[in-house]
Amino acid sequence: MTTYDTAPPARRRGPLRVTAGLAVAMLGLGACSTIGTGDAATDDATVLDVVTHDSFTLSDGLLADFEEETGYEIRQVAPGDAGALVNQLVLTKDAPLGDVVYGIDNAFAARAVDEGVLDDYVSPDAAPGGTFAGALTAVDRGDVCINVDHEWFAAAGLPEPVTLEDLTDPRYADLLVVTNPATSSPGLSFLLATVGAFGEDGWVDYWAALRDNGVRVVPSWSDAYYVDFSGSEGAGPRPLVLSYASSPAAEVTDDGPAPTGALLDTCFRQTEYAGVLAGADNVAGAQAFVDFLLSTPVQEDIPGQMYMYPVLEGAAVPPGWAEHAPLAPAPHEVAPEVISAHRDTWIETWTQTVLG
Amino acid sequence: MDTDRPRLRTASRRVTPALAWTAAAGLPLAFLGLFFAYPVLALTWRGLVVDGGLDLTGVADVLTAPRTWRLLGLTLAQGALGSLLAVLLGVPGAYVLYRCRFPGRALVRAFVTVPFVLPTVVVGVAFRTLLVEGGPLGFLGLDGTFAAIVAALVFFNYPLVVRTVGGMWERLDPRPEQAARSLGAPPWRAFVTVTLPALAPAIASAAAVVFLFCATAFGIVLVLGGLRFGTIETEIWVQTTQFLDLRAAAVLSVVQLVVIAGALWLSARLRARRERALHLRTDPAAAQPLRLVRRGRTGRLRPGGDAVAAAVTAVVVLGLLAGPLLTLLVRSFRTPDGWGLDHYRSLTTTGGPNTLTVSVWEATVNSLRIAVDATVLAVVVGTLLALVLSRRPRRPAARRAIGALDSFVMLPLGVSAVTVGFGFLIAFDAGWLDLRTSPLIVPVAQAVVAVPLVVRTVLPVLRAIDPRLREAAAMLGAGPGRVLRTVDGPFLVRGLGLAVGFAFAVSLGEFGATSFLARPESPTLPVVIFRLIGRPGADNYGMALAASVVLALLTATVMSLAERARGDRTGEW
Numbered sequence: 064m065t066t067y068d069t070a071p072p073a074r075r076r077g078p079l080r081v082t083a084g085l086a087v088a089m090l091g092l093g094a095c096s097t098i099g100t101g102d103a104a105t106d107d108a109t110v111l112d113v114v115t116h117d118s119f120t121l122s123d124g125l126l127a128d129f130e131e132e133t134g135y136e137i138r139q140v141a142p143g144d145a146g147a148l149v150n151q152l153v154l155t156k157d158a159p160l161g162d163v164v165y166g167i168d169n170a171f172a173a174r175a176v177d178e179g180v181l182d183d184y185v186s187p188d189a190a191p192g193g194t195f196a197g198a199l200t201a202v203d204r205g206d207v208c209i210n211v212d213h214e215w216f217a218a219a220g221l222p223e224p225v226t227l228e229d230l231t232d233p234r235y236a237d238l239l240v241v242t243n244p245a246t247s248s249p250g251l252s253f254l255l256a257t258v259g260a261f262g263e264d265g266w267v268d269y270w271a272a273l274r275d276n277g278v279r280v281v282p283s284w285s286d287a288y289y290v291d292f293s294g295s296e297g298a299g300p301r302p303l304v305l306s307y308a309s310s311p312a313a314e315v316t317d318d319g320p321a322p323t324g325a326l327l328d329t330c331f332r333q334t335e336y337a338g339v340l341a342g343a344d345n346v347a348g349a350q351a352f353v354d355f356l357l358s359t360p361v362q363e364d365i366p367g368q369m370y371m372y373p374v375l376e377g378a379a380v381p382p383g384w385a386e387h388a389p390l391a392p393a394p395h396e397v398a399p400e401v402i403s404a405h406r407d408t409w410i411e412t413w414t415q416t417v418l419g
Numbered sequence: 420m421d422t423d424r425p426r427l428r429t430a431s432r433r434v435t436p437a438l439a440w441t442a443a444a445g446l447p448l449a450f451l452g453l454f455f456a457y458p459v460l461a462l463t464w465r466g467l468v469v470d471g472g473l474d475l476t477g478v479a480d481v482l483t484a485p486r487t488w489r490l491l492g493l494t495l496a497q498g499a500l501g502s503l504l505a506v507l508l509g510v511p512g513a514y515v516l517y518r519c520r521f522p523g524r525a526l527v528r529a530f531v532t533v534p535f536v537l538p539t540v541v542v543g544v545a546f547r548t549l550l551v552e553g554g555p556l557g558f559l560g561l562d563g564t565f566a567a568i569v570a571a572l573v574f575f576n577y578p579l580v581v582r583t584v585g586g587m588w589e590r591l592d593p594r595p596e597q598a599a600r601s602l603g604a605p606p607w608r609a610f611v612t613v614t615l616p617a618l619a620p621a622i623a624s625a626a627a628v629v630f631l632f633c634a635t636a637f638g639i640v641l642v643l644g645g646l647r648f649g650t651i652e653t654e655i656w657v658q659t660t661q662f663l664d665l666r667a668a669a670v671l672s673v674v675q676l677v678v679i680a681g682a683l684w685l686s687a688r689l690r691a692r693r694e695r696a697l698h699l700r701t702d703p704a705a706a707q708p709l710r711l712v713r714r715g716r717t718g719r720l721r722p723g724g725d726a727v728a729a730a731v732t733a734v735v736v737l738g739l740l741a742g743p744l745l746t747l748l749v750r751s752f753r754t755p756d757g758w759g760l761d762h763y764r765s766l767t768t769t770g771g772p773n774t775l776t777v778s779v780w781e782a783t784v785n786s787l788r789i790a791v792d793a794t795v796l797a798v799v800v801g802t803l804l805a806l807v808l809s810r811r812p813r814r815p816a817a818r819r820a821i822g823a824l825d826s827f828v829m830l831p832l833g834v835s836a837v838t839v840g841f842g843f844l845i846a847f848d849a850g851w852l853d854l855r856t857s858p859l860i861v862p863v864a865q866a867v868v869a870v871p872l873v874v875r876t877v878l879p880v881l882r883a884i885d886p887r888l889r890e891a892a893a894m895l896g897a898g899p900g901r902v903l904r905t906v907d908g909p910f911l912v913r914g915l916g917l918a919v920g921f922a923f924a925v926s927l928g929e930f931g932a933t934s935f936l937a938r939p940e941s942p943t944l945p946v947v948i949f950r951l952i953g954r955p956g957a958d959n960y961g962m963a964l965a966a967s968v969v970l971a972l973l974t975a976t977v978m979s980l981a982e983r984a985r986g987d988r989t990g991e992w
Contacts, residue, residue, distance in 0.1 A: 112856070117950065119939070120775070138856065139939040142844070143660065150663040151844055151935075154465075158848035160855065174663075245657055246641060282641045285540065285952045289960055290547040300553045306955060313956035316755050370955070407662050418647055 111135040111348040112161030114340070116148045119166060120368045121361065129355050135348045144248055145171055145335075153178045156341065163349035165202060165337040165356060170251055172199055172336055173403030182339040184350055188357040190374045195399060199336035202356045203371035206308035206330035206391045207252035209239070210323050212294030215302035224303070226328045227260050230273060237277035240291040241305040245410050246282045253305050254413055255402060256331035259395030263405070270416050280417060294323040309370040312381075312388040321387050332394035335371065439899065444807045444824065447800040447870070455831050455867045458842030459672070465845065466669025477666035478673075487654075487674070494650040494678065496565075498634030501572035505629045506622060508573065508735050509580025511728035517585030519725055520706040527736060528982070529975040532920075534740060535578040536928030536974040537747075538945040540952055541967045543642030545743040546571050548750075556742075568643045572636055574739055576629040582978075583628075586917050587621035587879055588614075589706070606724050621879045627686040628875050631679060631832040637931065651675045655835045672838055679833030683826040744971070751964035755957050762961035766969065775947055777940070779966045782947040783973070786927055789943060792862035793869060793926035798919055800866065801873025802911070804828050808874065809881035809907070832871045836931025839864060843936060855936075861943070864932040869922040876921055880914040881907060920981030924974050944970050 111133075119141060126137055140160050142151045149171040152164060156179065167175050172195050175181060181198040193201035209230070216223045224235050242250035257266040279301065281287045288295055292304035295314060308325040315321045337356050339349040355361060362378035365371050372380065372390055467473060481487050516528050534542070549555050550562040561567045591614065599609040637652045649657075651671050658668040710723035754761045766779040775782075808825050812818055831839075843864060847854040854860050884907060892902045930945040937946050944966060951963035 115939070117934075117939075118953075140856070141939040142935050147660045147935075150660060151841070153663060154665075154841065154845050155848060158853075160844070245661055283540070285544060286547060286642055288955060289544055289952070290551055295955065295957065295960075299551055310955040313954070313959075407664075410661075 109135050110138055111163070111345050111352060112138050112140060113352060114140045114142070114148070114152070114161040114164045116145050116166030117141045117143055118369055122364050122368060125360060125364060128360075129352070133348065133351055135345070135351075146248060146251075149175050149180070152180045152340070156180050159340045159342045162340055162343035162345045163337065163352045164340055165335070165352075167199060167336045167338065168248075169195075169332075169334045169336075169399050170248070170255065170402055170406065172196075173399040175199075175338075177403065180341060182341050182343065182346070182349075184339045184353065186350075186353045186357050188354055188375075190357075190376070193334075193374050195336060199338045200353050200357065201334050201374045202337050203362075203365045203369065203374050204332060204334045204390075205371040206325070206327075206332055206394055207249045207256070207305070208308045208325040208327060208330040208391065209253075210292070210294065210304050210306040210310055210325050212292070212302035212323055213320075214322055215293050219302075223324075223326070225326060227257065227269070230278075230303070230329075231269070231276050233276065235276065235303070237279075238301055239273070239277075239303040239305075240279040240281060240287045240299075240301045242284055242287050243280050243282050244413055247284055249284050249305055249307070251406075251410070252331040252333055253329075254409060255397050256329065256395040258409065259331065259397045263401075266409075267412060267416055270413060274417050278417070307370060308390060309366070309372075309384070309388040312384060313370070315383065315387055325388070325391075327389070327391040328393075330391035330394040332391070332396055333371075334374070440807060440810065443803045447804045447807075447828075448824075450796075450800050451828065451831070451867070451870065454863050455834075455839070458846035459834055459838055460842075461846040462665070462838055462842040463669045463672055466665035466667075466672075469666075474666070477670050481667055481670040481674070487651075487671070490649050490651050490654055491674065491678070493565075493648060494634050494652070494675075497568065497572065497636070497640070497650060498630045498682070500569050501576065501633030501636075502626045502630040504569065504573045505576040505580050505633075506626050508731060509577050509625070510584055510618075510622065511731040512577065512581040512735060513585035513588050514728050515709065515725065515732040516581060517589040518706055519709040519729075521709040525979070529979045530744075531581055531736060531740060532578045532924070532978040533744060533971040533975050534574050535576075536924045537575075537967060537971060538928065538930055538948050539638030539642065540930075540949050541747065541963065542571065542574070542743060543639055544952065545746045546574075546639075546643060548746055549742055563644065563647075565644070565648055568636075568640055568648055570739065571639045571643055572633045574743065575636075575639070576632055577735060577740065579629055579632070580622075580625045582917060582921070583625040583876060583879075584618060584621050586876070586914070587618060587883075590880070590913065591617055620882065623686055623689050624875045624879050627683065627829065628832065628872065630682055630686070631829065631871075634678065634682070635675070635833055635835060637835065637837075651678070652835050656837045659837050659841060668838070672835070675835070676830070676833065679830065680826065683829050683833075687822060687825055747964055747967055747971075751961060751968050754961065762958070762965035765958065765962050766965055775942075775950060777942065777947075779944070779947055779962065779969070782942050782944050782966075783969060785941045786944040786970075787973075789862050789865065790923050790926035792859070793865035794919055794922040796862060796866035797869035797873050797922040797925075798915065801870045801918060801922070802877060802915065804870070805874050805877040805881055806903070806907070806911075808878055809884070811886055828874050829871045831867045836868075836929075837935075839867065840932040840935035843932070856938070858938075858941070860936050861933055862926070864936055865926040865929045866922075868929055868932070869925040872921045872925060873918040876918040877911065877914040880910050884910060916981045916983075920978045923977045923981070927970065927974055927977070944973075 119139075129135075130137055138161075142148060142160070145166055145168045148164070148166055152160065152175060164181075176196045176198050183197050184200075185194040185197060186200040189200045195201070209224075211223050213223070221234065224230055224232065229235065230239055241253055244250040244254040254266075257269050260266075261269045279291060281291060284306070287304050288306055288310075289299075291299040291301045292306075293299050293302045294304070306325075308327070308330060311321050311323045311325055314323045337353045339346060339353065343349045357375065359375070359378060362373035362375050363380075365373050366380045366384060467475070467477070512531065516524060516531070546567065547554075547562065550559065550567055551557055552562065554562075561570070595617075596609050596613045599613045600606070604612070634650065635652045636650065637656055640648065640650055640653050641656075651674060655668050655671045655675070658664045658671065709729060710725045711729055712720045712726070713723040714720060751762055752758050752760070769775040769778050777785075804824070808821055808828075810821065812821065843860060844855060846852070847860070854863075888906050889902050892906050893899075897905065927943075928945060929943075930949065933943055934946055934949065937943055942950070948963050948966045948970070951959045951966065
């Protein structure tokens with residue numbers, strides 16, 4: 064029998080040496096801790112606090128150019144997706160998170176304005192019709208559409224669906240995966256597309272038909288696109304997925320034709336706005352930043368960085384977008400005020416209808 | 420007159436330690452009060468107060484909704500099943516990995532820690548890839564079921580049970596069990612009557628933490644269960660981030676707190692009855708070789724004493740853990756044109772068409788730096804609390820206070836990350852408390868989450884120290900500081916390695932509160948992974964997987980180093 068106590072006394076580091084080692088290691092690591100690396104001078108008038116949704120990004124150098132031209136130092140805050148962003152702005156309106164906001168979309172624009180989160184300012188460079196309630200300036204737009212796996216349909220010898228109505232056709236049973244409007248912003252957009260297409264009275268019946276035709280609902284875009292969809296990385300079972308009109312451009316490889324496409328009759332138009340926050344410390348800087356977002360370099364940078372179309376007609380889009388990521392000619396639309404008034408009840412009705 | 424002097428001196432002697440202990444309790448309490456209770460109360464208050472008056476109509480609305488009760492049932496079922504299974508599977512795992520010796524043990528030990536920190540969004544995709552119709556395990560029909568959620572919860576929490584129970588087990592004095600065996604008790608009997616009771620506090624400790632993690636799981640429940648299977652926690656998230664219905668969220672938070680407090684009270688009762696002094700060793704006992712087979716009387720090979728535990732552990736490690744992890748690993752090497760290291764090479768970039776603001780490596784450095792701060796905070800606060808909680812004062816009032824404190828320090832695990840994150844934003848918004856843009860806000864939020872784990876890791880060891888040891892030391896003239904240093908100290912140092920490892924791992928993996936608070940120019944690794952996986956394109960997906968593998972390796976390494984610091988004398992590390 065093994066007796067534990069007679070085990071050979073291996074060379075042991077004493078507890079003290081271990082502690083000392085740990086302490087030294089901690090101190091060493093402490094030297095590279097985050098404490099003390101922050102910017103100490105916070106309420107400097109030259110600082111511009113920019114609040115964005117978590118998808119905001121611009122090419123290297125653009126923000127630096129802005130800082131150099133204006134003399135402001137930009138600090139970014141990105142507290143979540145468009146919905147979470149607006150909700151946090153509402154929560155913190157007495158002590159605003161920053162000076163200027165980018166990333167409020169048309170599904171949440173009216174809530175932000177109604178809650179008094181924004182100052183009155185629209186950019187003089189705004190696109191025609193590209194402002195909302197005198198407080199928001201449109202920066203970019205994009206379409207949320209059903210994407211289709213071309214290869215799957217070719218192999219199955221089935222014509223691809225075209226319209227929203229087609230999706231309820233029994234031939235396309237069990238082929239579609241969408242996301243939940245309560246937990247995903249494309250999901251909400253698609254719900255709004257059906258409201259725009261079938262009206263405030265008709266959309267519920269449409270969803271009942273989709274449900275009966277085997278639509279699958281998952282909570283997040285990544286889940287639908289990478290697990291259930293057959294056309295991308297996931298090689299999942301379903302050839303129809305809710306995504307963006309620009310998604311097919313990301314699937315194109317050097318060899319061969321685009322493996323996926325967007326059904327342009329199923330789209331909802333998303334517009335993303337910027338505005339000056341009420342109670343901003345740096346109002347001049349905030350206004351300059353809104354104008355900056357509408358400058359040609361930024362507008363032309365947006366497609367490559369954020370998969371959205373610039374809002375200014377003259378701004379160039381990357382080669383290939385005309386072919387692989389065109390905007391829908393006639394997207395479904397719902398007015399922001401109508402969305403704001405009904406969004407929560409619509410989501411509740413949708414949940415009862417589709418999930419039961 | 421002179422006769423009073425000795426008495427005075429004893430009084431002052433008694434007062435100083437009392438003061439010291441109050442200070443030791445005060446610092447961590449102030450920390451938790453400021454950075455946990457205050458923001459959570461601030462947000463809840465917002466939900467319950469309308470136009471300056473308390474509005475309790477929301478309470479009735481929420482409590483009469485059938486959905487609330489269904490979610491409450493699911494929350495409890497999920498917590499109970501998840502923690503039961505994690506314990507049933509984790510205890511054999513702790514035995515095999517901490518009391519037995521076999522080739523590759525070090526690797527397996529490091530491997531089983533990995534799930535604990537993986538981002539839920541990535542694990543969710545990995546689980547669903549396996550379970551989706553047409554997937555490798557699609558035939559099981561588990562996609563979108565309650566069983567899938569529970570399996571994922573066990574996946575995440577198994578490491579916690581193995582580490583917590585294993586850490587205690589390897590320091591148990593083996594002689595009582597040997598005595599029972601030599602008195603003729605069969606192995607199972609010696610285990611049930613001697614070892615199991617000794618391990619009970621560590622098991623109860625782990626089970627309580629796992630219950631809280633399971634009952635408040637949020638990301639994985641959303642991904643695997645949609646909104647059909649939800650918990651109170653997912654409902655709080657939806658009501659707060661999507662509908663801004665703070666009233667409903669506040670009521671639900673209170674409901675959740677009541678449930679959690681109930682569970683904590685129950686577990687504290689169970690623990691209190693079992694906790695007693697144990698013979699612990701400061702060094703791990705030498706492990707014995709794994710006995711998989713033995714020779715029966717007839718000379719035929721039969722299953723050995725460890726066969727069952729080894730089989731259970733093998734099934735869990737190879738099936739439940741390795742399945743999703745290998746899916747991740749294999750797919751991280753799959754490129755559009757075959758296999759290769761492309762995704763790993765692109766970790767130095769900001770993603771194909773500039774998806775990120777910093778490269779994955781820079782985010783890794785951010786994560787590590789934040790984790791250092793969070794770990795220091797959590798370990799200091801948690802260790803002080805554990806020391807206070809390990810005392811057994813004679814006065815009933817003091818005992819009750821310690822019991823209450825014990826439950827209070829666990830609450831951060833029971834409150835939703837959304838509530839903490841949103842609470843931070845509205846609580847620290849002005850004056851000297853304007854911490855919203857401070858680089859410290861993320862480590863502080865993560866430390867709040869890690870403190871309960873530190874306490875639950877260190878405390879079972881400290882409580883197992885025979886109080887007579889301390890009394891004897893004091894009797895022999897050692898001052899309180901000396902007693903602490905010589906009696907508690909060595910055990911504390913050994914337990915600390917694990918606590919540091921856990922705190923570091925929690926910080927590396929935390930996503931909920933961090934996603935609200937992290938600055939865009941210094942995102943953490945999980946935030947970057949979330950962002951990558953939220954973009955179309957095979958390259959971004961591949962990068963997200965490669966980054967997850969990096970996170971997994973980092974965690975395994977940190978946990979291994981933490982164990983090594985404890986001085987494992989088998990010298991395998």
